[in-house]
Amino acid sequence: MAELDLPASEPFRSVGFTLSSLGYAVARGFTGALVPLEIEPRDFALLRALVASQGDSQQAIGERLGIPASRMVGFIDAHEARGLIERRQDPADRRVHALHLTDAGQELLARAFTIAVAYEQELCGDLSSPEREQLLELLQRVSLQLGLAPGLHAAQGSDEMAGE
């Protein structure tokens, strides 16, 4: 997209193009790395969100992750069926389901973290520590150009760290 010498064919060198395809590949790779745990990146994001806010309501968590209320139902159902998450009645407001990680959920999350760390090391295997820092810094500046909150994430449907 930068040097528009070509009529319209060869894979041009552009930041937008590269980030888009690389981001997709990274998400797909991470999805693959999580397969042994039988979870996907979206599940990882959910478990992480739960650690940050144990006891919050189903809809509050959903809002933070950008997941509509109706979709949260089945999403939480699946994790509860696996014994990773617990719905607890709020005694003050019986409409509310407060979400909590079970011990099994915390253990699985820990294992997912181990995988995430290993994957990060694999990705950056060719970079020195300062190079990695600089890459992060440059990416950060592109993020700001896009108006992205630095470091925000979600377990949205449309992929994002999920390769499906």
Add this chain to the structure above:
Amino acid sequence: MAELDLPASEPFRSVGFTLSSLGYAVARGFTGALVPLEIEPRDFALLRALVASQGDSQQAIGERLGIPASRMVGFIDAHEARGLIERRQDPADRRVHALHLTDAGQELLARAFTIAVAYEQELCGDLSSPEREQLLELLQRVSLQLGLAPGLHAAQGSDEMAGE
């Protein structure tokens, strides 16, 4: 994913995480930038592929883009209905539909390129020219770690430069 001091909450600084979310945001942004042309990134990819190989068969193009034959039918139908692409009978093998860009298709592609260039400039607005080069170089090295052919792209279904 790099510094695993946190139990599992704050948005950590990791190349994998950043690339995944940024890539998604870039794709979504590019999708938005193309809206005035009433095309999506996958259409842009198709038109580009056609320039590179005018006259190739429908399935050959599909294979290059990673699109199964059955999906190509409706995909090409839509573009033919808009007058952007033409199916021509191959006199030698009457099963084959050779695909060609129409004049309208070439004009639309040119306009899409203009948008892509503008989007690239917007993304890199905060970067100096050497910084941009270095970013591309670092991304390239991460791509190689992932075993990605440098500069390969597709018009796959599962998003990739498409925000849906």
Add this chain to the structure above:
DNA sequence: TATTGTTATACTCTATAACTATA
């Protein structure tokens, strides 16, 4: 018998809106 393009079918994922029980 294999291949190009097509169609039919079924499946996954998702959003929208209606519904319930509480407040």
Add this chain to the structure above:
DNA sequence: TATAGTTATAGAGTATAACAATA
């Protein structure tokens, strides 16, 4: 009247496999 969670329904997108014409 509003809200948390649920359910029902319908829509988009896709893959799989069967099919017709041609080789």
